[in-house]
Amino acid sequence: MATTRQRPAGDTATRILDVAERLVQSRGFNGFSYADIAAELEITTASLHYHFPGKGELGRALIGRYAARFSDALDVIDDELPDALAKLVAYGNLYAAVLREKRLCLCGMLAAEYHTLPEGMREAVLAFFDTNEKWLAHVLREGREAGALRFGGTPEGAARMIVGGLEGAMLVARPYDDVARFEEVVQQLLGGLTINV
Amino acid sequence: MATTRQRPAGDTATRILDVAERLVQSRGFNGFSYADIAAELEITTASLHYHFPGKGELGRALIGRYAARFSDALDVIDDELPDALAKLVAYGNLYAAVLREKRLCLCGMLAAEYHTLPEGMREAVLAFFDTNEKWLAHVLREGREAGALRFGGTPEGAARMIVGGLEGAMLVARPYDDVARFEEVVQQLLGGLTINV
DNA sequence: GTCTATAGGCAGATAGAC
């Protein structure tokens, strides 16, 4: 108990990012305003502009934090799970956890709004997908070489199918408020890659 | 040449829908305004409100027209193509045609913004997905019974994988402005359903 | 049907006091 703490956890900038992140993932970047964040944190919009001068800066910070967190999760999966299929299942669970909070993947949402995003956010969205596809392609290649996975085409192609499949499954499942619908698709998707179909 | 025709095709309501449809599919429902449509058609926003009292009414009309057009396309596929795999390929081509115009599926875009949509639009979005999944499930079931397709799980589950996979592949491919990326995923996705993998 | 004019609200953003 070194620091005197206000109601919610973290410093102001962190709390702003937390609220903004949830708003973007549930309503979209064009579906919320500084006023929404301010009201929830009981501060003024002027204070928000002190921490993040403009909405574009806030958006870039959001993607940066989200991508770093995701990247850490991939490292943990690599460290803790040996075989390829288990890694893919764990990867799918990352998405399922987001959907359970009635959110979309941050970058999936931003991909939909891509052409309206401020400069700087767009490149960050692409970098997120690039990182994910690269990680998946590596897992898929090793899995196929080890005889644990079977698929036609390149590992990169299969990686893009998985990213697209998971993003799309979230997109469609969320309006139904039905996580089972998502998990069913994941099973179908990964089942097509296992050796014993 | 019965009717005297202005510059663009169709009556005013149709032209409004055409422009609005493109704007929603490229920028999102929260990413355009009546002013955008008015400027493009060189009329005033007041005229827009004459044809569509509010943005919600416009949105509902957009989904209705889009769903009807899509449904017609499915009927054509049923009439013209006999075997299941050909139908699935044709189905994928419907999406590819949209992506080629740098758009998302109208209802895919609206699914992302789902929780910000006016009442009345949400149900229409769900109905669109329901229709598509039902059609796909029928094709998949018949294809499997005829020995043309092979997949684990239920036809409904496989149908949801296809809808999610196509929607997500579009979502991710569009920022890269790369239709080949989309087509690659479609091939991978449908390839997993054919008998000769 | 389309216009001018305008209402009323909310958006992102800034200056300057404390």
Next chain:
DNA sequence: GTCTATCTGCCTATAGAC
């Protein structure tokens, strides 16, 4: 760091003339 106060612009929408 957070506030009050304010600006400018855009948003959806309406009244009423033509």
